[in-house]
Amino acid sequence: EDQVTQSPEALRLQEGESSSLNCSYTVSGLRGLFWYRQDPGKGPEFLFTLYSAGEEKEKERLKATLTKKESFLHITAPKPEDSATYLCAVVSMNTGNQFYFGTGTSLTVIP
């Protein structure tokens, strides 16, 4: 069964303290892995798509990487405005187009 697990559930960082969020997955053939940011009371906002192991994508302080079993979202020198819930979703070859979401990591960056 396709599954997505995100860790940690919650993370508190001091401003400038770099860290990583994890998204581990078990799917039969990965079609794509997606990272989203969700602010309270809003819908998820697209960040990155990764398609194959070894791929990396970068945007400002965020960098997403992908292996055959997991993806990391690295946050370098975070700022308070990076506080949000980060969601990971995967699409497998088996299910065609259905997105399987993790429960997210709630990130708080303290000034």
Next chain:
Amino acid sequence: ETGVTQTPRHLVMGMTNKKSLKCEQHLGHNAMYWYKQSAKKPLELMFVYSLEERVENNSVPSRFSPECPNSSHLFLHLHTLQPEDSALYLCASSPSLAGKETQYFGPGTRLLVL
């Protein structure tokens, strides 16, 4: 308006009421989705529409009834809901059902069933 819009943003209803949620996408996409988001749970896919035809219904109770009159609009009709249906309902769209393109989400409707 740009992106995906949803109305209303907040809704409180009794268990005997009938209400509808509206979603509109301004992206020229062919696929639209309804998701339910509850605290501490992953997003749950409810319905998928492609070119106005329903292609997926993930065992959703019949008290939720979707309608897609055209490729830009999606409705979720609600009747005789239960308190456990209280959640954030998200609409999303994507260019197609290929599964390699991201979905773009609306801001959601926060629903409270009393």
